[in-house]
Amino acid sequence: MVKKAKSPVTYAKMKRIVSYFTALIKDKKLGSSHPIYRQMNFLRPENSVPDDDRAAAVCFSNPTEEPQCQVSAADFDYLKVIGTGSFGKVFLATHKEDGRYYAVKVLQKHIILARKEERHVMCEHRVLLKMLNYPFLVKLHFSFQTMDRLYLVLDYACGGELFYHLQREWAFGEPRARFYAAEIASALGYLHSLNIVYRDLKPENVLLDYAGHVVLTDFGLCKEGMTGRGTTRTFCGTPEYLAPEVLQQCEYDRTVDWWGLGAVLHEMFYGLPPFYSADRLEMLRNIISQPLALKPGVSSSARDLLKRLLNKDRAKRLGAKRDLTELQSHPFFSSIQWDELVAKKIPPPFVPSLTGPGDLTNIDSRFTELPVPLSLGACEEYGATFPGFTYINDNILSLSAQSQTCGH
Ligand code: ATP
Numbered sequence: 001m002v003k004k005a006k007s008p009v010t011y012a013k014m015k016r017i018v019s020y021f022t023a024l025i026k027d028k029k030l031g032s033s034h035p036i037y038r039q040m041n042f043l044r045p046e047n048s049v050p051d052d053d054r055a056a057a058v059c060f061s062n063p064t065e066e067p068q069c070q071v072s073a074a075d076f077d078y079l080k081v082i083g084t085g086s087f088g089k090v091f092l093a094t095h096k097e098d099g100r101y102y103a104v105k106v107l108q109k110h111i112i113l114a115r116k117e118e119r120h121v122m123c124e125h126r127v128l129l130k131m132l133n134y135p136f137l138v139k140l141h142f143s144f145q146t147m148d149r150l151y152l153v154l155d156y157a158c159g160g161e162l163f164y165h166l167q168r169e170w171a172f173g174e175p176r177a178r179f180y181a182a183e184i185a186s187a188l189g190y191l192h193s194l195n196i197v198y199r200d201l202k203p204e205n206v207l208l209d210y211a212g213h214v215v216l217t218d219f220g221l222c223k224e225g226m227t228g229r230g231t232t233r234t235f236c237g238t239p240e241y242l243a244p245e246v247l248q249q250c251e252y253d254r255t256v257d258w259w260g261l262g263a264v265l266h267e268m269f270y271g272l273p274p275f276y277s278a279d280r281l282e283m284l285r286n287i288i289s290q291p292l293a294l295k296p297g298v299s300s301s302a303r304d305l306l307k308r309l310l311n312k313d314r315a316k317r318l319g320a321k322r323d324l325t326e327l328q329s330h331p332f333f334s335s336i337q338w339d340e341l342v343a344k345k346i347p348p349p350f351v352p353s354l355t356g357p358g359d360l361t362n363i364d365s366r367f368t369e370l371p372v373p374l375s376l377g378a379c380e381e382y383g384a385t386f387p388g389f390t391y392i393n394d395n396i397l398s399l400s401a402q403s404q405t406c407g408h
Pocket of ligand 1: 082083084085086087088090103105138154155156157158161204205207217218219220
């Protein structure tokens with residue numbers, strides 16, 4: 001049974017939430033230290049536990065313990081901006097020695113520190129380290145830091161954001177939506193098996209590789225240590241895709257990810273997230289209390305899946321009992337051979353058009369037109385502020401033996 005906040009969500013309260021959300025649209029994401037989080041206590045159930053994400057501060061250990069990284073910011077040429085996020089930008093870069101392409105996520109330390117988001121950043125780093133070799137999850141090759149910035153060197157997913165393709169095509173046919181939903185579900189099920197809840201599923205975080213397979217990125221909002229029955233109350237995520245229990249700051253568990261999958265699947269079918277309204281106040285209220293109304297145009301098994309994933313009662317949501325296994329046996333996925341899917345043997349229904357591994361065709365020009373700061377590669381490696389951040393993936397050091405996400 002989902003725990004409800006004791007005071008009802010009145011129109012005035014919702015209006016306050018929406019004005020905060022609106023102010024945050026630029027940020028796109030709400031971290032638990034954001035002012036909105038502190039100011040939204042009126043939505044919290046009484047006697048709520050302290051947010052365990054915030055309970056402990058980042059441990060500032062002796063900087064001399066940081067291992068010397070043999071890879072540094074100066075080893076890369078930074079070519080273009082390919083994405084923007086809350087703490088910085090993501091750049092297409094090449095390694096100067098071997099010319100391989102990477103996506104380098106560069107985070108500004110002062111923004112992280114000002115927003116007290118050290119724990120989320122280190123969590124993203126830890127999660128990236130844990131899942132080095134699962135298909136459909138982005139791979140971390142190196143990480144290092146300079147005086148001002150943190151660098152995460154990732155595989156470049158050159159097929160672009162799912163959102164980019166969805167915007168251009170408005171909606172996907174069922175076979176294509178099924179394929180993406182299955183690969184996303186597989187990735188989420190794997191994270192859950194590591195007791196990690198993803199919490200931030202949205203089409204912008206689902207990228208495609210050169211062949212058209214899913215690459216899930218952005219692990220900054222992951223919650224670690226969530227066993228099957230574990231719950232948390234941290235308020236975070238992206239407004240359109242928030243599960244009702246998160247919005248109401250009730251306890252929630254890994255089933256928030258299955259709600260997120262339902263929201264993304266709905267957007268793939270209909271071009272908009274469920275409960276969508278141009279009026280944000282209306283939308284948030286709809287998520288909490290309006291019954292799901294599905295327009296015609298999709299099969300009965302797809303409708304049934306959406307209804308089960310978007311069940312407002314997390315205890316009755318598909319996946320609540322046996323997680324991914326429940327989804328795998330839903331009729332909508334009956335044509336999916338899950339072993340073959342994980343082996344990437346199912347041919348993607350759409351192959352991005354690309355001219356090579358550094359191709360930018362599928363990256364929105366609103367990113368690629370942004371300037372690349374010259375200072376990016378100019379700083380020396382420096383390990384003081386974020387101990388434990390420096391990392392080299394030994395498996396990937398033999399670079400030439402590996403195949404890149406862009407197929408080279
Ligand atoms: P947000 O604040 O929206 O959560 P963030 O700061 O956590 O963002 P990411 O979501 O990781 O940053 O990256 C921002 C954008 O950069 C992504 O939406 C995507 O478009 C692009 N991007 C990130 N990683 C990669 C990658 N490996 N390959 C290609 N593009 C990427």
